[in-house]
Amino acid sequence: MAEWTSLAEAIAAGVHDGDSVALEGFTHLIPFAAGHEIIRQRRRRLSLIRMTPDLIYDQMIGAGCAAKLTFSWGGNPGVGSLHRFREAVENGWPAPLAIEERSHSDLANAYVAGAANLPFAVLRGYTGSYFAKVNDRIRSVTCPFTGEVLAATPAVRPDVAIIHAQKADWKGNVLLWGILGVQKEAVLSANRTIVTVEERVRSLDAPPNACVLPAWVVTAVCEVPGGATPSYAHGYYERDNAFYQAWDRIARDRQGFQAWLDKYVFGAADFAEYLKLQGDPHVPAVRA
Amino acid sequence: MSVAYTSDEIMTVAAARMLRNGAVCFVGIGLPSTAANLARLTHAPDAVLVYESGPIGAKPDVLPLSIGDGNLAETADTVVSTPEIFRYWLQGGRIDVGFLGAAQIDRFANINTTVVGQYHSPKVRLPGAGGAPEISSSAKEVLIVVKQSKRTFVDVLDFITSVGFLKGGNSREQARLTGKGPVAVITDLCIFRPHPVTRELQVTSIHPGVSRESISAATGWQVRFADDCTETEPPEPEELGVLRELKARTAAAHGAQADAV
Numbered sequence: 001m002a003e004w005t006s007l008a009e010a011i012a013a014g015v016h017d018g019d020s021v022a023l024e025g026f027t028h029l030i031p032f033a034a035g036h037e038i039i040r041q042r043r044r045r046l047s048l049i050r051m052t053p054d055l056i057y058d059q060m061i062g063a064g065c066a067a068k069l070t071f072s073w074g075g076n077p078g079v080g081s082l083h084r085f086r087e088a089v090e091n092g093w094p095a096p097l098a099i100e101e102r103s104h105s106d107l108a109n110a111y112v113a114g115a116a117n118l119p120f121a122v123l124r125g126y127t128g129s130y131f132a133k134v135n136d137r138i139r140s141v142t143c144p145f146t147g148e149v150l151a152a153t154p155a156v157r158p159d160v161a162i163i164h165a166q167k168a169d170w171k172g173n174v175l176l177w178g179i180l181g182v183q184k185e186a187v188l189s190a191n192r193t194i195v196t197v198e199e200r201v202r203s204l205d206a207p208p209n210a211c212v213l214p215a216w217v218v219t220a221v222c223e224v225p226g227g228a229t230p231s232y233a234h235g236y237y238e239r240d241n242a243f244y245q246a247w248d249r250i251a252r253d254r255q256g257f258q259a260w261l262d263k264y265v266f267g268a269a270d271f272a273e274y275l276k277l278q279g280d281p282h283v284p285a286v287r288a
Numbered sequence: 289m290s291v292a293y294t295s296d297e298i299m300t301v302a303a304a305r306m307l308r309n310g311a312v313c314f315v316g317i318g319l320p321s322t323a324a325n326l327a328r329l330t331h332a333p334d335a336v337l338v339y340e341s342g343p344i345g346a347k348p349d350v351l352p353l354s355i356g357d358g359n360l361a362e363t364a365d366t367v368v369s370t371p372e373i374f375r376y377w378l379q380g381g382r383i384d385v386g387f388l389g390a391a392q393i394d395r396f397a398n399i400n401t402t403v404v405g406q407y408h409s410p411k412v413r414l415p416g417a418g419g420a421p422e423i424s425s426s427a428k429e430v431l432i433v434v435k436q437s438k439r440t441f442v443d444v445l446d447f448i449t450s451v452g453f454l455k456g457g458n459s460r461e462q463a464r465l466t467g468k469g470p471v472a473v474i475t476d477l478c479i480f481r482p483h484p485v486t487r488e489l490q491v492t493s494i495h496p497g498v499s500r501e502s503i504s505a506a507t508g509w510q511v512r513f514a515d516d517c518t519e520t521e522p523p524e525p526e527e528l529g530v531l532r533e534l535k536a537r538t539a540a541a542h543g544a545q546a547d548a549v
Contacts, residue, residue, distance in 0.1 A: 026341050026370055027356025051370070052418075075415030077317065078353035082415075089413045101402070104340060105374040105422040112371045124379055125422045128398075128451035128463050134407045148464075179341045179356045180369045234358055241353055241542050 002172025002195075002218035007227075008270065010194045010220035011037045014160050018067075020047040022158040022190065023056060026181025027077060028234060030056050031164040033196055033227035033271035039063040040265060049158055051107050051182060055230065055247050058082040061097060062257050063265070070100040070156070072107045079244055083251040093254065101135055106153050111182045113155035114189025125151045161190035164228045165213075166235060167204055168197045172215035175204045178234030180211055187213055196224040198236050226275050243278075293523050295476040296435075298495050300326060300531060301523040303387075303433040303474040311384040312336040314423050317355045319433045320387035322534075323474075325351060329530050338377060340419040342367045350541040351534065355418075374419065378426050381466070386427030388420055388450065390434045392442050395488045395509045397432060397452025397470040397480075399424065400445040407447060417449050424450035425465045436475035442508040453487035460487070477503050479520060488512065495520045 005013075015021060015038055023031050035056040038046075047068040048057055055076065060066055062084030074085050088097035102110070109121035122141060132138040141152040163183045165176035174195050176183060187193045195213070200223045206212050215221075230240035250260045268274040293301075303323035307313055309332040315324045317339075325348065328335045337346045341356035345365030352360050361367045368377070377383065391414050392400040401420060405411030424430055430452075434440060452470045453460045460469050473480040473489055477498045480489040490512040491503060496519055504511050523531075 027354045028341075028358070028361075071416065073416050073418035074413075077355060081413075086413045090410060101416055103417040103421045104370070104419040105378070108371040108374050112375075123374075123422070124426065124466065127425055127465055128448065128454050128460075129421050130402075130407075130448045131417070131421070178358065178361050179343070179367060181341065181356070182370050184369065185371060232358055234361065238358065239354065244353075 002168075002215040002221045004172065004200070005220050005222060007033060007037050007196060007222040007224055008041070010222050011041055014192050014194050014220060015041075015043055015046075017043055018045045019159040020049060021160050021162065022049040022156065022186045023162045024050060024181060024183050024186040025164060025228065025231065026052065026179055027239075028179040028181065028232055029164045029176065029183065029228050030054055030231035031162050031196055031227065032056055032229060032231065033164070033224040034162045034194060035060055036265050036271055036274060038065055039261070049156055051104055052077070053082060053085055055082070055244065058084040058247070058251055059261070059265070061085050061088050062094065062251065063261055064094040066097060067095065068098040068100065070102065070107070072102050072104045076244060076248060078241070079248050083248070084257060087254070100137065101131065102138070102153065103131070106138070106151065107156065108182055108185075110153055110156045111185035111189050114157045115185045118155055120152050120154055122150050122152055156189050158186070158190045160192040160194065161186040162194045162196075163187060164196045164224075164233070166198050166233060167201050168195065168221045169201055169204050172218050172221045173204060174213040174218060174221065175206050176211050184211060184213065187217060192219045193217065194219060195221045196227040197221060198225055198227070198233050199223065224271055227271055229275060291523070291525050291528055293528055295495065297528060297531060298520065298523055299433065299435070299474055299476040301527045302479060302495070302520055303431065304330065304527070306431050306472055306474065307332050307335055307385060307387070310334045312338060312382060313385045313387055314338045314340070314378060314383045314419070314427055316388045316418075316420065316423075317352065319389050320431070322351055323433055324387050325534060326527070326531050329534065330527055338373070338383065340370065340373055342370055342373050344368065344377065349537060351538040353542055374422060378419075378422055381426070383423070383427040384429070386423035386430045386467070388423060388430060388432050390432055390440070392440055392445055393432065393434060393473065394442060394445050394452075396454060396456045397473060397482065397489055398445055398448045398454065399432070399450040399452065400447045401449045402447040404446055420450040424452070424469075425467060427467045429468055430470040432470055432473045434473065434475060436477045436503070436506045438506055438508050441506065453482060456487045457485070477506060481514070483512075490514045491517055493518050493520045496522050
């Protein structure tokens with residue numbers, strides 16, 4: 001049953017060194033506050049899973065939290081490269097990063113398999129590509145009815161899934177809307193779940209068929225207004241495109257990144273303070 | 289009466305013209321999204337734009353910067369989850385046209401968006417697959433829009449992320465891929481189409497003012513020109529007007545970052 005806690009308590013209790021962790025949110029509702037808290041608590045050797053690593057994993061990888069990354073598209077959307085991710089892959093800095101590379105369709109299917117308590121996903125995919133040459137967990141299975149050969153890939157079963165949503169009620173039932181990505185599947189595939197929300201409300205007032213995660217599939221729920229910044233929360237605030245662009249400059253070299261990390265993550269007690277430090281419109285005024 | 293235009297503009301206009309009205313189009317971010325929205329705002333008002341983040345029938349007024357911008361969801365006929373987009377709508381056989389970009393492409397329109405150099409010690413680590421491998425294999429047909437240079441149009445790919453015609457000839461059919469593959473590659477210099485038998489890309493239309501030599505110089509293999517190779521129709525004033533207004537609206541909405549679109 002969901003327990004309302006602070007984000008610091010939820011991360012301390014729910015995310016341990018060496019855990020496999022999926023922070024999901026497809027461009028929308030990316031749980032940045034939780035990512036920062038994991039960095040602040042200096043978690044190490046995490047096996048990170050996420051379809052689109054985005055800035056959140058660039059920050060966590062650069063901060064040295066990760067030993068492995070499972071992903072399907074690793075760029076800064078609309079801008080270019082994720083420099084910390086590239087530095088880890090190309091130069092092993094700050095730590096070597098093992099990668100397990102898949103396609104969006106595969107990882108989406110693999111989360112569904114995990115949520116359905118199946119060991120693997122089946123899809124029509126990868127034919128003719130080189131993925132199976134570099135990832136021996138991309139295999140094939142023959143349909144027992146038609147003989148068709150299909151791709152078979154391992155289900156995603158993280159120790160902990162973390163998402164951000166718009167609302168939760170006092171019991172911890174969670175409501176999210178807009179672009180949903182694989183958030184629901186990530187929650188249902190994981191052993192433990194931490195959800196940050198924009199606001200705690202008396203009642204969700206959700207229509208039938210709305211995407212509601214019942215409190216009893218959530219481990220901890222935390223009220224963190226603005227917790228998806230610089231991504232967006234539909235109905236609350238827009239994507240901070242300027243920060244995504246500024247990130248290209250901040251993260252381009254080690255020193256610039258480290259200075260940003262010290263000032264804006266380690267220098268902030270929590271995400272509310274980070275948002276204040278960063279100021280409006282969320283662009284660091286100076287680089288260091 | 290023709291109007292001055294840039295090579296990027298004729299590329300986008302030529303790509304947009306390829307999308308027929310009413311087609312259900314799975315759209316990649318960047319150049320494909322620009323071209324697909326230009327088509328929707330000109331000759332193809334009933335084109336259905338599908339984005340991998342979940343919006344179906346998106347009608348954005350400004351170009352999205354990311355694949356999951358809020359205006360895609362707000363203007364869509366419906367928004368489904370990412371697993372549903374790939375399972376029911378793409379793999380389910382409901383996509384007429386996949387509209388893709390590329391970091392590198394070879395003569396058989398295979399695409400690399402993964403690494404330059406050795407996979408385990410890459411010279412350049414690129415973003416990776418995204419939705420492209422399954423779009424390129426499952427969409428009924430594929431359009432590719434990409435700026436042309438020797439770094440992009442290469443003789444041998446270091447990694448095949450998304451398939452075109454594999455080794456050419458009937459190798460795509462033998463691999464039992466469900467879609468028929470790329471029908472055109474539109475660049476800032478020309479339009480390539482696959483040869484009907486060898487499936488090697490050959491230049492079928494050259495943009496006005498572009499020489500064959502400059503196309504050869506921007507291609508990493510011995511490029512072939514079709515016997516009936518023609519000249520691309522220059523952009524109409526209306527097409528250019530709509531494209532420029534779309535870009536101006538986007539720049540006003542997103543600020544300087546719109547240059548990246």
